[in-house]
Amino acid sequence: MAGYFITFEGPEGAGKTTILGILQDELSKKGYDVVSTREPGGIDIAEQIRSVILDKKNTKMDSRTEALLYAASRRQHLVEKVIPALEAGKIVLCDRFIDSSLAYQGYGRNLGIDEVLSINEFAINGLMPSLTLFFDIDPEKGLTRIGKNDEREVNRLDLENISFHQKVYKGYLLVAERFKNRFQKINADNPLELVTKEALEIIESHIRK
Numbered sequence: 001m002a003g004y005f006i007t008f009e010g011p012e013g014a015g016k017t018t019i020l021g022i023l024q025d026e027l028s029k030k031g032y033d034v035v036s037t038r039e040p041g042g043i044d045i046a047e048q049i050r051s052v053i054l055d056k057k058n059t060k061m062d063s064r065t066e067a068l069l070y071a072a073s074r075r076q077h078l079v080e081k082v083i084p085a086l087e088a089g090k091i092v093l094c095d096r097f098i099d100s101s102l103a104y105q106g107y108g109r110n111l112g113i114d115e116v117l118s119i120n121e122f123a124i125n126g127l128m129p130s131l132t133l134f135f136d137i138d139p140e141k142g143l144t145r146i147g148k149n150d151e152r153e154v155n156r157l158d159l160e161n162i163s164f165h166q167k168v169y170k171g172y173l174l175v176a177e178r179f180k181n182r183f184q185k186i187n188a189d190n191p192l193e194l195v196t197k198e199a200l201e202i203i204e205s206h207i208r209k
């Protein structure tokens with residue numbers, strides 16, 4: 001496909017959404033055709049699935065149901081938004097993708113990274129990102145950041161205890177090692193300007209290759 005599929009990953013509060021917004025503007029100013037989006041969500045059907053997954057009331061949700069809902073929203077989002085943008089030669093910046101499922105459901109929920117990869121292979125049908133930026137931060141620090149942000153609504157996953165989030169972080173490190181050809185780690189504990197600059201440099205060097 002003609003465009004570039006670039007995903008942003010990391011624990012809660014790492015800065016993914018903030019940095020993605022800044023980079024969308026920076027890259028657009030430089031003349032690149034950029035589409036920014038998120039998972040779960042980005043299009044109507046996937047946003048509806050997001051509401052079900054993240055609703056604090058849905059405490060009975062089974063882990064396999066959760067993994068399947070993320071994969072279903074992913075499929076629809078790819079078909080409706082990501083694939084058409086890539087076919088049109090655009091740069092797609094996506095806030096979370098398959099690696100979130102591998103870290104949160106595969107490792108965090110104990111479903112197994114390989115099992116979750118396998119249901120996602122059906123959903124993505126071969127479309128993987130060419131670059132994944134991993135915003136690396138201690139999960140406790142990330143959660144403290146989002147706790148200070150009054151505008152952010154707390155969701156069902158945020159409410160999991162710290163040991164779940166630490167497990168997810170460990171899951172990310174395993175996934176980053178497994179897919180090291182596309183993963184680039186960035187220290188997200190640095191000041192925002194520095195993290196953003198590093199992310200922009202990595203993306204531009206990837207695009208120039």
Ligand SMILES: Nc1ncnc2c1ncn2[C@@H]1O[C@H](COP(=O)(O)OP(=O)(O)OP(=O)(O)O)[C@@H](O)[C@H]1O
Binds near residue numbers: 015192
């Ligand atoms: N490098 C940074 N230093 C300090 N604060 C930051 C930094 N990056 C982001 N923040 C702040 O941390 C909070 C969380 O940022 P953001 O929502 O972008 O994180 P996120 O990774 O998208 O989180 P989530 O995955 O939970 O949605 C925001 O209030 C943001 O302003």
Ligand SMILES: Cc1cn([C@H]2C[C@H](O)[C@@H](COP(=O)(O)O)O2)c(=O)[nH]c1=O
Binds near residue numbers: 039097102105157
């Ligand atoms: C794609 C995806 C996401 N999650 C989790 C990670 C977060 O806790 C929420 C999404 O909220 P955000 O504010 O947009 O970061 O969902 C997951 O567990 N599995 C996934 O595949």
